[in-house]
Amino acid sequence: MGTTIVSLSTVISAGVLLWxxxxxxxxxxxxxxxxxxxxxxxxxxxxxxxxxxxxxxxxWLALGLGRPDRGWPNVxxxxxxxxxxxxEVQLLGGQAVTDWTNEDTRARLAAYLGVPKVTARxxxxxxxxxELRCWDTLADPVTARPDAFTATGVDLEAVHxxxxxxxxxxxxxxxxxxxxxxxxxxxxKGSVLWSVIQGIGPAIKAGFVDVWMADPKGGMExxxxxxxxxxxxxxxxxxxxxxxxxxxxxxxxxxxLRAAGVRKHVPTTDEPLILIVIDEAASLSSYAxxxxxxxxxxLTGQLLSKGRAVGVSVIAALQDPSKETMPNRQLxxxxxxxxxxxxxxxxxxxxxxxxxxxxxxxxxxxxxxxxGYVGEDGxxxxxxxxxxxxxxxxxxxxxxxxxxxxxxxxxxxDYSDFDPDYIPGEDDExxxxx
Numbered sequence: 001m002g003t004t005i006v007s008l009s010t011v012i013s014a015g016v017l018l019w020x021x022x023x024x025x026x027x028x029x030x031x032x033x034x035x036x037x038x039x040x041x042x043x044x045x046x047x048x049x050x051x052x053x054x055x056x057x058x059x060w061l062a063l064g065l066g067r068p069d070r071g072w073p074n075v076x077x078x079x080x081x082x083x084x085x086x087x088e089v090q091l092l093g094g095q096a097v098t099d100w101t102n103e104d105t106r107a108r109l110a111a112y113l114g115v116p117k118v119t120a121r122x123x124x125x126x127x128x129x130x131e132l133r134c135w136d137t138l139a140d141p142v143t144a145r146p147d148a149f150t151a152t153g154v155d156l157e158a159v160h161x162x163x164x165x166x167x168x169x170x171x172x173x174x175x176x177x178x179x180x181x182x183x184x185x186x187x188x189k190g191s192v193l194w195s196v197i198q199g200i201g202p203a204i205k206a207g208f209v210d211v212w213m214a215d216p217k218g219g220m221e222x223x224x225x226x227x228x229x230x231x232x233x234x235x236x237x238x239x240x241x242x243x244x245x246x247x248x249x250x251x252x253x254x255x256x257l258r259a260a261g262v263r264k265h266v267p268t269t270d271e272p273l274i275l276i277v278i279d280e281a282a283s284l285s286s287y288a289x290x291x292x293x294x295x296x297x298x299l300t301g302q303l304l305s306k307g308r309a310v311g312v313s314v315i316a317a318l319q320d321p322s323k324e325t326m327p328n329r330q331l332x333x334x335x336x337x338x339x340x341x342x343x344x345x346x347x348x349x350x351x352x353x354x355x356x357x358x359x360x361x362x363x364x365x366x367x368x369x370x371x372g373y374v375g376e377d378g379x380x381x382x383x384x385x386x387x388x389x390x391x392x393x394x395x396x397x398x399x400x401x402x403x404x405x406x407x408x409x410x411x412x413x414d415y416s417d418f419d420p421d422y423i424p425g426e427d428d429e430x431x432x433x434x
Contacts, residue, residue, distance in 0.1 A: 183338030
């Protein structure tokens with residue numbers, strides 16, 4: 001999505017831009033053209049420093065990231081991206097990633113380069129990626145796409161639930177996945193969950209997805225969508241009973257698929273994807289009785305370890321991502337961390353070293369609900385995203401558009417003595433119309 005502003009080896013060897021602060025006594029081109037004319041004003045200081053070998057040496061020395069007797073970090077490229085610019089830097093031998101990712105170093109880099117914020121993450125062993133962020137591309141709420149209520153096809157492995165920082169669609173894998181969603185109060189967990197429901201809405205209406213909803217807050221959050229849920233439970237005992245039923249259904253389906261030689265289930269209207277959504281999971285894992293907590297741990301463990309291939313997926317949302325709150329959190333291959341209160345909580349969701357790899361959940365402002373970092377098993381990087389903003393009116397519209405038609409349960413009359421040849425008024429005894 002970015003365009004390379006400049007290749008540093010080319011710039012330094014050609015001497016272009018070195019005149020910016022006249023530190024190298026390089027004379028500007030005779031034409032008088034400003035070589036930074038194409039650079040936004042917010043980035044000009046940063047570009048002038050990052051493309052000038054002498055200014056870079058001064059900066060590395062001032063920030064303690066290089067010395068004349070040891071050498072300097074090597075800036076390889078500087079690339080324009082929607083949020084500002086990204087620099088790829090080769091570290092000095094002996095430097096650690098944490099020398100660059102700690103908050104103090106990032107703050108001093110931002111001040112030196114004249115940009116509001118610098119983020120740092122390990123790109124490859126021995127290489128760091130510095131993002132010079134001048135604009136937050138996720139600062140404004142994101143509304144659902146215009147065709148949200150007219151789409152007929154759904155890719156359950158790529159559900160559109162929001163936007164990424166680079167402007168592309170945020171596509172979330174629901175089928176063959178389990179999703180852990182963590183975020184502090186007011187971080188936007190509800191919008192993420194409703195965005196998922198919106199994204200799979202056509203599949204719900206068509207019968208390819210059955211949603212089993214657990215709302216321990218007495219149905220306050222998801223009661224409005226009750227017509228969309230195949231199961232809807234609001235208290236601990238009924239939620240545990242629902243999970244027990246889900247395990248039974250999963251085991252039966254597993255046996256049928258094994259007998260048929262099927263290793264990966266494709267949802268049908270007869271055997272739909274069963275999506276179990278557990279809001280406020282801590283109500284069952286931490287605040288219930290000891291027996292209820294143990295039962296929750298056992299049931300979720302079975303669903304998470306055996307459900308993906310047979311079309312049983314779990315989404316669990318919680319505020320505190322500690323092991324005590326979500327005892328089987330390591331079994332979730334897709335993890336979304338919204339705003340969190342402490343850096344250690346990011347580690348609980350995304351694992352050791354996640355902060356060094358760019359997941360800065362504790363730095364997400366409370367003015368941007370729905371913003372978070374997504375990580376998946378098998379990848380070492382995180383994607384910064386924002387879910388669609390779903391208010392009450394939008395949630396009602398989702399339900400109106402995608403709730404399956406209710407079965408006709410009206411009492412039927414007794415037509416066993418109906419005579420299709422009978423003509424009222426002619427065939428009755430009085431000869432009058434009835």
